[in-house]
Amino acid sequence: xxxxxxxxxxxxxxxxxxxxxxxxxxxxxxxxxxxxxxxxxxxxxxxxxxxxxxxxxxxxxxxxxxxxxxxxxxxxxxxxxxxxxxxxxxxxxxxxxxxxxxxxxxxxxxxx
Amino acid sequence: xxxxxxxxxxxxxxxxxxxxxxxxxxxxxxxxxxxxxxxxxxxxxxxxxxxxxxxxxxxxxxxxxxxxxxxxxxxxxxxxxxxxxxxxxxxxxxxxxxxxxxxxxxxxxxxxxx
Numbered sequence: 001x002x003x004x005x006x007x008x009x010x011x012x013x014x015x016x017x018x019x020x021x022x023x024x025x026x027x028x029x030x031x032x033x034x035x036x037x038x039x040x041x042x043x044x045x046x047x048x049x050x051x052x053x054x055x056x057x058x059x060x061x062x063x064x065x066x067x068x069x070x071x072x073x074x075x076x077x078x079x080x081x082x083x084x085x086x087x088x089x090x091x092x093x094x095x096x097x098x099x100x101x102x103x104x105x106x107x108x109x110x111x112x
Numbered sequence: 113x114x115x116x117x118x119x120x121x122x123x124x125x126x127x128x129x130x131x132x133x134x135x136x137x138x139x140x141x142x143x144x145x146x147x148x149x150x151x152x153x154x155x156x157x158x159x160x161x162x163x164x165x166x167x168x169x170x171x172x173x174x175x176x177x178x179x180x181x182x183x184x185x186x187x188x189x190x191x192x193x194x195x196x197x198x199x200x201x202x203x204x205x206x207x208x209x210x211x212x213x214x215x216x217x218x219x220x221x222x223x224x225x226x
Binding site: 006009031032034036042043044045046049051089091093098099100101102103104105 | 143145147152153154155157160162168170171202204206212214215217218219220
């Protein structure tokens with residue numbers, strides 16, 4: 001089955017700095033890569049996703065890049081703010097089968 | 113729309129007790145799933161369903177049963193609770209079995225087994 005590895009497990013940045021979280025996947029046929037944000041005590045929610053026919057997607061201060069050759073995709077947050085503090089999860093649904101498997105999560109802390 | 117609704121929000125069980133966590137969605141989603149979330153372990157898939165009458169095992173299915181008699185409901189049953197099942201449980205649903213669609217999560221159930 002699909003294996004998703006996520007790094008780092010924790011990340012601390014100063015407000016205004018950038019943050020990058022990386023995920024690698026094992027199935028080269030995977031074609032959809034979402035990122036979810038989970039604030040403390042709340043449910044995970046989709047913040048951005050990318051499909052395999054594009055290399056990058058941006059939405060204001062967040063962006064996701066995809067490298068299909070290396071089988072990794074990354075979440076980039078620029079000009080970080082304290083409200084970006086949360087746990088972020090990547091996922092790489094396998095093209096065969098229906099298991100939606102998540103990475104182990106990255107706890108991002110943004111210090112004022 | 114209510115989205116995905118989970119009940120209860122909190123539950124304390126004694127070892128050996130059984131219970132059912134309820135999950136309902138009103139978005140006519142085909143795909144539903146259950147996850148448990150433990151510190152440092154992320155979201156681990158317990159069971160999932162691609163449609164009414166169809167269920168399958170995820171990464172950590174032992175000790176849990178599911179059924180999908182309707183499109184809307186996907187209950188999770190703990191047969192004989194153990195302290196190792198202390199966790200936060202999330203139900204999720206998405207539109208299609210193609211998997212390339214957003215997953216919507218319930219608000220979670222915090223379960224403690226003593």
